[in-house]
Amino acid sequence: MTVKDILDAIQSPESTSADFAALPLPESYRAITVHKDETEMFAGLPTRDKDPRKSLHLDEVPLPELGPGEALVAVMASSVNYNSVWTSIFEPLSTFGFLERYGRTNELAKRHDLPYHIIGSDLAGVVLRTGPGVNAWKPGDEVVAHCLSVELESSDGHNDTMLDPEQRIWGFETNFGGLAEIALVKSNQLMPKPDHLSWEEAAAPGLVNSTAYRQLVSRNGAGMKQGDNVLIWGASGGLGSYATQFALAGGANPICVVSSPQKAEICRSMGAEAIIDRNAEGYKFWKDERTQDPKEWKRFGKRIRELTGGEDIDIVFEHPGRETFGASVYVTRKGGTITTCASTSGYLHEYDNRYLWMSLKRIIGSHFANYREAWEANRLIAKGKIHPTLSKVYSLEDTGQAAHDVHRNVHQGKVGVLCLAPEEGLGVRDHEMRAKHLDAINRFRNI
Ligand SMILES: C/C=C/C(=O)SCCNC(=O)CCNC(=O)[C@H](O)C(C)(C)COP(=O)(O)OP(=O)(O)OC[C@H]1O[C@@H](n2cnc3c(N)ncnc32)[C@H](O)[C@@H]1OP(=O)(O)O
Ligand SMILES: NC(=O)C1=CN([C@@H]2O[C@H](COP(=O)(O)OP(=O)(O)OC[C@H]3O[C@@H](n4cnc5c(N)ncnc54)[C@H](OP(=O)(O)O)[C@@H]3O)[C@@H](O)[C@H]2O)C=CC1
Numbered sequence: 001m002t003v004k005d006i007l008d009a010i011q012s013p014e015s016t017s018a019d020f021a022a023l024p025l026p027e028s029y030r031a032i033t034v035h036k037d038e039t040e041m042f043a044g045l046p047t048r049d050k051d052p053r054k055s056l057h058l059d060e061v062p063l064p065e066l067g068p069g070e071a072l073v074a075v076m077a078s079s080v081n082y083n084s085v086w087t088s089i090f091e092p093l094s095t096f097g098f099l100e101r102y103g104r105t106n107e108l109a110k111r112h113d114l115p116y117h118i119i120g121s122d123l124a125g126v127v128l129r130t131g132p133g134v135n136a137w138k139p140g141d142e143v144v145a146h147c148l149s150v151e152l153e154s155s156d157g158h159n160d161t162m163l164d165p166e167q168r169i170w171g172f173e174t175n176f177g178g179l180a181e182i183a184l185v186k187s188n189q190l191m192p193k194p195d196h197l198s199w200e201e202a203a204a205p206g207l208v209n210s211t212a213y214r215q216l217v218s219r220n221g222a223g224m225k226q227g228d229n230v231l232i233w234g235a236s237g238g239l240g241s242y243a244t245q246f247a248l249a250g251g252a253n254p255i256c257v258v259s260s261p262q263k264a265e266i267c268r269s270m271g272a273e274a275i276i277d278r279n280a281e282g283y284k285f286w287k288d289e290r291t292q293d294p295k296e297w298k299r300f301g302k303r304i305r306e307l308t309g310g311e312d313i314d315i316v317f318e319h320p321g322r323e324t325f326g327a328s329v330y331v332t333r334k335g336g337t338i339t340t341c342a343s344t345s346g347y348l349h350e351y352d353n354r355y356l357w358m359s360l361k362r363i364i365g366s367h368f369a370n371y372r373e374a375w376e377a378n379r380l381i382a383k384g385k386i387h388p389t390l391s392k393v394y395s396l397e398d399t400g401q402a403a404h405d406v407h408r409n410v411h412q413g414k415v416g417v418l419c420l421a422p423e424e425g426l427g428v429r430d431h432e433m434r435a436k437h438l439d440a441i442n443r444f445r446n447i
Helices: 003-011 017-022 082-089 096-103 199-203 206-217 238-249 261-270 294-308 322-331 353-357 371-382 396-407 431-441
Strands: 028-035 057-062 070-080 116-118 123-130 142-145 182-186 190-192 229-232 253-258 274-277 313-318 332-340 362-365 390-395 414-418
Touching (some): 003 070, 003 123, 017 123, 028 396, 057 396, 070 390, 082 396, 123 182, 123 199, 190 371, 199 390, 199 414, 206 238, 206 313, 206 371, 229 294, 238 253, 238 261, 238 313, 253 294, 261 274, 274 294, 294 322, 313 322, 322 332, 396 414
Parallel strands (some): 229 253, 229 313, 253 274, 313 332
Antiparallel strands (some): 028 057, 070 123, 070 182, 142 190
C-alpha cells in the first residue's frame, strides 16, 4: 500500500467511507522536516541570511501510531505560515525544545519527541482513520484542520481553550504537521472543508484567518465594531489580508499599511480606500538601533488623519513588533486598543508609556484562536463572506523555496503547497457558489 492508492481513492467519485476505512495505511509517507542535528547550522548568521531552503528537507518518514481522540488525514494541500519560517531558521528558538517538553508529558506524547520535526499548521484533505472515542468524523470526510492542540485536563482552558496550560500549535509545538502527505491531528481540530474551494484554496486561510478573527473581531481580542478606524500593518500579507477583509465586512474603516504600489493595489481591489505605502512615504521610526524618532510617529499620525478626515485609530492590528510598536501606541486614539500577536521585527518593544496611560489605551495580547473562534472563522470562509488570499502554489518538494519567499517578504497574501493533490483546482464540490465568488477567490493569484 502506498500513498498513491490513497490518492486514487480520493479522486474516485465512487469511493465510500467504508472504502476509505478499508484502505490499508502505508508504512511511511513524505513530509517536510527540520533535523535536530542541524539546529546550529545558521549560528552567527543574521536572520535575513538564514535560508529555509537549506534547513527544510523532504523526507520519507514512518507513519505515527494513532491514539485516542486523534485522526490521520491524507493531506491534499497545505500552506506556508510564518511559524514554519521561524522553525526553519531555528528562531527565536529551536522547536525541538517544544517536542521534548511535550514528549515528557505522557506515554503517547513521547511519539512527538523525534530527531526530526514534521512542520506545517494548515491542511485540507480527507480523513483516513479515527482513533478510539471519535464519533464526529469518519474516514472519507473532507476536512480542513485548525492548529490548536489542547489537552483540556485543567479547568484553566474550559472557558477559552487558548488558556489551557497544555496549549500547543500543531506542526510548530507538536510533530506530524500538515506539510506532508499524511498528518496526525486531534479530531477536535477538524472542521468541514468549504465546498466551493479547491484543496489548496481551502488550506490557505486556516491559521491566519482564525488568528485575525480572534485578534480583531472576537471579544477576546479587540472586539471591532462598525465604524472603527483599524490600522492594519502588512495589510496584504498573511494575517493582514484577512484583517482587511474582516474590517471591510464588519463595516469598519481599514487603514492599510503596505510596502509597494502593487500591494496597495491589492488592498484597493479588496475595497480599502485608506492606504499607506510605508516604503514610498519613507517612515523611519528608529533613528538608530536604540533610539526612536517621535517626529516620525507624528508624521505617520498626520497621514492617518489626512486619510480619515481628522480621526485617530480605534484599533491597531499589530504584528511587526519592535519596528512599529512605538508608532502604533502613539497613533491610537484615547481609549483605543493595540492588539498584538507577534513581533516579526523583534520582540523587545519600546514605546512611550505616557501615551498609553494618559490616554487610557490598552494593549491586548492575542494568540491563534480558541476552538469556537477557529470554527466561526472557517464558517465565514464556507459562507463566502471571507475569501482565501492564495497567491502562488508550490509543490511539496519546493516548500523550502516557498518558505524562503515568505521569509524575504516577496510573497503576497498566502503561499500554498500541494501535498497529495497532483495539480491545482481539484476538490471543488459547489461550483455554483464558486462562480459567485470567483473574482474574490482569485484576487491574489499570480501577482
Ligand atoms: C499560530 C501561529 C503562531 C505564530 O506564528 S507565533 C510566532 C512564533 N512563535 C514564537 O516566536 C514563540 C516561540 N516561543 C518562545 O519564544 C518561548 O516558548 C516563550 C518565550 C513563549 C516561553 O519561554 P519558555 O522558556 O519556553 O517558557 P517559560 O514560561 O519561561 O518557562 C521556563 C521556566 O520558567 C518557569 N516560569 C514561567 N513563568 C514563571 C514565573 N512567572 N515565575 C517563575 N518561574 C516561571 C517555568 O515554570 C519553567 O520552569 P521549568 O523549566 O522548571 O519547567
Ligand atoms: N500569534 C499568532 O497566533 C500568530 C502569529 N503570527 C506571526 O505574525 C507575523 C506575521 O505573520 P503573517 O502575516 O502570516 O506574515 P506575512 O509575512 O505574510 O505578512 C506580514 C506582513 O507584515 C509586513 N511587515 C513585515 N515586517 C514589517 C516591518 N518591519 N514593518 C512594517 N511592516 C512589516 C509586511 O507587509 P508590507 O511589506 O507590505 O508592509 C508583511 O507582508 C509572524 O511573525 C508570524 O509568526 C502569525 C499568525 C498567527
